[in-house]
Amino acid sequence: MTTTISYLDAPATALLDVRCACCGKALLDAVSVEVGIGPICRLNYLDDVDASDVDRKVANVLIHEAALVATTASRQVEIGAALVALGFVKVAARIEVRWTKRAEKELAAAQKSATIRIEALEDGFLSVETPYVPEFVNDLKAEINSADRRWNKADKRWEITRDAARGLWTVLRAHFAGSKGFGPKGAFEITAA
Ligand SMILES: [Zn+2]
Secondary structure: OOOOOOOOOOHHHHHOOEEOOOOOOEOOOHHHHHHOOOHHHHHHHOOOOOOOHHHHHHHHHHHHHHHEOOOOHHHHHHHHHHHHHOOOHHHHHHHHHHHHHHHHHHHHHHHHHOOEEEEEOOOOOEEEEOOOOHHHHHHHHHHOOHHHEEEEOOOOEEEEOHHHHHHHHHHHHHHHOOOEEEEOOEEEEOOOO
């Protein structure tokens, strides 16, 4: 394979954010961008696979897609399975490692940037941390029965029963619309009522 187009001239580099599907490094030549994998990782994970030219072409297209920053996590799983089916086991495993790491990082970032945090406690209650807004506290007390809420003084947060979750959501929407939250099911945004 010969490279005749330079990195800057390659149409793909100008349009897409492509990083090595295996290690995440920026790709610097047209062939790497096209395949979605850098020269060293190509050597380590791809070149020794015994595959037909047709299968290799299909694998290259899949790896390129995996290398796109915009590719979703669920699509990554499909790509991994397709690569394994074609016999590209090593590269599929390496891509999965990279994706798991990326997903963990994104989760940690979402958790960090959240202003509303909801956590499931062991006794079935949900803990709720928000910035301090007196009106929110008043509305929360009005919306949720005293039997369904308790103030955790030590951790400075409200704790409510699951039955009161709907009421909590109503009050959060009234006071924190547009805020980012993080809960047991991951990141969310408080939508306007
Ligand atoms: Zn790489």
